[in-house]
Amino acid sequence: MSARIRMAKLAPYLFVGPAIAFVLVFLYAPVVFSVGLSLTDWNFISPTMNFVGLENYRRIFADPNFRDAAVNTLLYCVVLIPAQIMVPLALAALILRVRNPFLAGFYKSALFLPTILAYSTAGIAWLWLFDPLNGFFNAALSALGMPTSRWHNDPSLAIWCVTFVTFWKNFGLNMLLLLAALVSIPKSLLEAAAIDNAGPWRRFFTIELPLISPTFFFVAVTTTMNVLDDIVGVIDVLTGGGPYGQSSNILYYMYERGLSFFQFGQASAASVIIIVLVLVVTLAQFRMFEHRVHYES
Amino acid sequence: MKSPYISRRLFVGGAAAVGATTVVPARAFARDDVVVTISSPWGADRPFQKVVDAYNAKATGVSVVNRLDGDYQDMATKALAGVAAGRPPEIMVTGWKFGYFARRTLGARDLAEVDSAKADEIMSRFKPQVKPLVTIDGALIGVPWSLSTPVTWINMDLWREAGLDDDIPLDISHEWLIEKATAIDKALAGKNHPTYRSALDLSNNEWTSQAYIQNAGGYILDDQTLTCDSPEAIAGMTAFAEPARAGIWTNMDYRAQQKAQYAGNIAIVATSSSRAGALAKLDTEFKDAMFPSLGRPRNMNSGGNFLAIYAREDELAQASMDFLSFCGSEEAQAIWSEMGYLNASVFDLGEKPLQTAATAQLDAGLTPETIWPGSRGLEGQDVWRQWVARVVEGVVTPEEGMARAQRELAPLVSID
Amino acid sequence: MAILSVFPLLWIVTTAFTPNDLVLTKAFRLLPESPTFDNFRIAFTRFPVAAWIWNSLVIAGLVTAGKLAIAVPAGFAFAHMRFAGRDTLFWVIVATLTFPTIIGIVPLYVGISMIGWYDTLAGVIVPSIAYIGFYVFFMRQAFRSLPAEMFEAARLDKAGPLKQLLEIAIPNVLPAIASLGVISFLGAWNIYLWSLLVLDSPEKRTLTIGLKSFIVIDDFEPLWGPMMVVGLLSMLPVMLLFLLAQRFVMAAFTGRVGE
Structure with missing residues (x-):
């Protein structure tokens, strides 16, 4: 075998090698280690690490904060996943119909802007809007003669404040993705439909929506992850999970267990539970969309 | 023909230099100084920085760096990570309420063990009633720095x-x-x-x-x-x-x-x-x-914090002790009193505004906060x-x- | 809706120019009362803000460079090369799209501490490069749009794989690479939780976590004005980048995702 041929055989592996190495070392390995750590009582600086079986799982299932966090996670998903797909879809469809290119550009940029902000930056802005005594919302409410609110400091409202800020911070990306997909639909198809006397609504549901279904599927899968993930940043800057855990979710719970209290065993047990949940949800989504996604050519 | 290259380097160098000078104001350390890092809840705009600056100005061969790490809980978390990484902060401003945690989990040093004569000398400059606050499990684990109620x-x-x-x-x-x-x-x-x-x-x-x-x-x-x-x-x-x-x-x-x-x-x-x-x-x-x-x-x-040593090496612990000794001086206490805490030292620092109630409570006797x-x-x-x-x-x-x-x-x- | 979405940011801008002692007194103002640059002076002299800007740039730049350096050849191999295990390896990478980013944070944190990367920029940069599921997927799509004949011709000319990639493939997908670069930069500029955990020394922080140093924790005078200066600085570069590179970002998604 000449050196050239050996090289040609090896080349693909050299090309994909770094990518594989990075995901294995920094994404897969930590997950595997989490499974291992979840069976121990290690707390980071203690010299000993004992095998404790499923004790950590028993403990977190018995922890009311974990139960609250789990229920909240479900609530966040039920509200945010549909909202972060449907509202951006509606906005994308609307922007597409804005004739003035300058105005369309403005809408697009303005709506996308929150997406590119850091959580801490978004946090200071929203803490001002939500300020329990003298924030903008309260000033506006009392100017209108309406009762004020404590917003994120109110145990029953905190979760909705987090939901809203998460939505504000994240819908822009999906909007852009869906808009891009809509833009790429050949004009001829839509014109043909218009000639067939299909109204705008019918056109949207029978032509545009099916044609963007691959993007739609992609958006659905990534949004599920984002909803779990992005909330953590928002919770951290807005409420810290409070009042008394009322706005936490299971990833934030894991984060707190692990890196505020250094209960690595419990944190790892929580992350294993999250991984299992994510797998289940993702598989379900794949099955749901498998037969419905319309692939062009 | 090399000038564009040089100017770009200069630009980068210049940017780095700007970064370096603004990092910590007035940090012109001698190269062979022992550097002591303090994890604290106070940034460069707070009176604590002035205490540090006053010490560094004395050029004792020890340079102190004040590092803002967040609230007491954030600091404890960071310290734990530091301990695990084998590089705890030499000194940490430790909340009274985490006294046991500091001693038993983070391994705060017994000052008497580091330098018993110096420890006695430092403690003689503080009111006797605050000594129990810094004594955990029989060990003197810090200098009573901030006292409030x-x-x-x-x-x-x-x-x-x-x-x-x-x-x-x-x-x-x-x-x-x-x-x-x-x-x-x-x-x-x-x-x-x-x-x-x-x-x-x-x-x-x-x-x-x-x-x-x-x-x-x-x-x-x-x-x-x-x-x-x-x-x-x-x-x-x-x-x-x-x-x-x-x-x-x-x-x-x-x-x-x-x-x-x-x-x-x-x-x-x-x-x-x-x-x-x-x-x-x-x-x-x-x-x-x-x-x-x-x-x-x-x-x-009561509430507040003490300055505890976490350095493991003897040289660093001794250097930290030298700074703590300065903290017990009248000069340091006078600078620090601007912050608004009660005066825990024996020095007469004069009446501070808005401290009548706190002083009355101190005189009536304070218990530790929950540790x-x-x-x-x-x-x-x-x-x-x-x-x-x-x-x-x-x-x-x-x-x-x-x-x-x-x-x-x-x-x-x-x-x- | 567009106004609603931008509105919270107005306050940051206004407050950055409001004298610190006036910040607290009113809930709402559109234009600053007695505007001033004092907050900028305070922010830059009392905090290592210049170093924060530099660190943010270094992290965003190197994470972007790293991601592209890894994802581009991988995407090319998956699109135009034949090798055993190709599909499996592809899915191994793309499946990471479904990993919540902080899921492995505990073992990663331990690992970073053990190898001495705690409180270093490398500790932030290197693990952040690993989130390349989307990038590899996207690059494969981009390279697939190039006809296979292009490379067959090159092979006949005895061009090696590296030459094919560098001289033929990459020049033809530059817009796609540029848009990925922009997306990566925007994302890496705002890395929050992980840098918060790893970076410790004040001069090693980034703008986004330096901002947290201002959120008052003691009972002394709060610095709201300078805090907003840092907030403003943390959003200006990404806003400008987005506005300038918007066409790329849009092009990146147009008709490519999920093809």
Whole structure:
């Protein structure tokens, strides 16, 4: 075998090698280690690490904060996943119909802007809007003669404040993705439909929506992850999970267990539970969309 | 032809130099200095930096770097990570409440062990009554640096606008407080007042709730036994939550509360005496009264922090000791007193504004704040805070809240 | 809706120019009262803000460079090369799209501490590069749009795989690479939780976590104005980048995702 041929055989592996190495070392390995750590009582600086079986799982299932966090996670998903797909879809469809290119550009940029902000930056802005005594919302409410609110400091409202800020911070990306997909639909198809006397609504549901279904599927899968993930940043800057855990979710719970209290065993047990949940949800989504996604050519 | 290349390098170099000079002002260390890093809750704009700068100006061969790491809990977390990575901060400003955690989990050094003569000399410059606060498990683990106690702060502008009498007693009771807050709310609420938003705030945290419990004759932890479900503790918590239930206390997080007090939104706030420094600087006139009593002798807790050494190597520990020795000097104490804490040293630093109530409480004797035992002390405080919040919000009765807090805290404080 | 979405940011801008002692007094103002640059002076002299800007740039730049350096050849191999295990390896990478980013944070944190990367920029940069599921997927799509004949011709000319990639493939997908670069930069500029955990020394922080140093924790005078200066600085570069590179970002998604 000449050196050239050996090289040609090896080349693909050299090309994909770094990518594989990075995901294995920094994404897969930590997950595997989490499974291992979840069976121990290690707390980071203690010299000993004992095998404790499923004790950590028993403990977190018995922890009311974990139960609250789990229920909240479900609530966040039920509200945010549909909202972060449907509202951006509606906005994308609307922007597409804005004739003035300058105005369309403005809408697009303005709506996308929150997406590119850091959580801490978004946090200071929203803490001002939500300020329990003298924030903008309260000033506006009392100017209108309406009762004020404590917003994120109110145990029953905190979760909705987090939901809203998460939505504000994240819908822009999906909007852009869906808009891009809509833009790429050949004009001829839509014109043909218009000639067939299909109204705008019918056109949207029978032509545009099916044609963007691959993007739609992609958006659905990534949004599920984002909803779990992005909330953590928002919770951290807005409420810290409070009042008394009322706005936490299971990833934030894991984060707190692990890196505020250094209960690595419990944190790892929580992350294993999250991984299992994510797998289940993702598989379900794949099955749901498998037969419905319309692939062009 | 090389000039573009050079100028780009210069540009990058210049940018890096700008970065370096603004990092820590006035850091012109000698190259062979021993560098001691202090993990602290104070940034470069706070008086603590001036203490550090004054020390560095002496060029003793030790250079001290002050590093802002967040609140006590953030610092403890970072220190734990540092210990695990084999590089703890040499010194950490440690909250009194994490004394056991500092000693048992983070391994704070016994100063007497580092240099016993120097330790004795340092401690001789502090009031004898603060020594027990820095003695944990029989070891002297720090220099008593910041000493505070909860007091009552009254915004005099709002007070007068509500038509109340300027003559405020130093020694006030819970009933008096409720009565005045109600009167203020009646006078000022719902009138589109430019700043007034709320009458009272007792601070929803682990500390003022402890003060209420102790003023009712109870304790959260008695020595190391949990007694937060005793009848006295329940009575204290009932009184503590009363104004929130009555609608004169708009309960909110500590950060929002501080901002609101400084903006003149809240008429009366019961919180740390350490706000004296900041409140004295505002345009609004404030007056301090003692923490509300519950009709029996007060049993006030203290708070604040000590400077503890975590350095493992002897050279670093000795160098840290040298800085701590400076901290005990009159010069350092005078600079530090600007912050607003009580004077824990034996030096006469003169009268500071807005410290009458705190000094009266110090003279009457202060107990330590709850020091969460066990290696899981960080969690203990968090659990306690959550139950305090639930009681204040009224989602559980004080009886039930305290009983459940006791059950949840028991395993956290009994481990090791 | 567009106004609603931008509105919270207005306050940051206004407050950055408001004298610190006036910040607290009013709930709402559109234009600053007695505008001032004082907050900038305070922010830059009392905090290592210049170093924060530099660190943010270094992290965003190197994470972007790293991601592209890894994802581009991988995408090319998956699109135009035949090798055993190709599909499996592809899914191994793309499946990471479904990993919540902080899921492995505890073991990662331990690992970073053990190899001495705690409180270093490398500790932030290197693990952040690993989130390349989307990038590899996207690059494969981009390279697939190039006809296979292009490379067969090159092979006949005895051009090695590296030459094919560098001289033929990459020049033809530059817009796609540029848009990925922009997306990566925007994302890496705002890395929050992980830098908060790893970076410790004040001069090693980034703008986004330096901002947290201002959120007042002691009882002393709060610095709201300077805090907003840092907030403003943390959003200006990404806003400008987005506005300038918007066409790329849009093009990146147009008709390519999920093809």
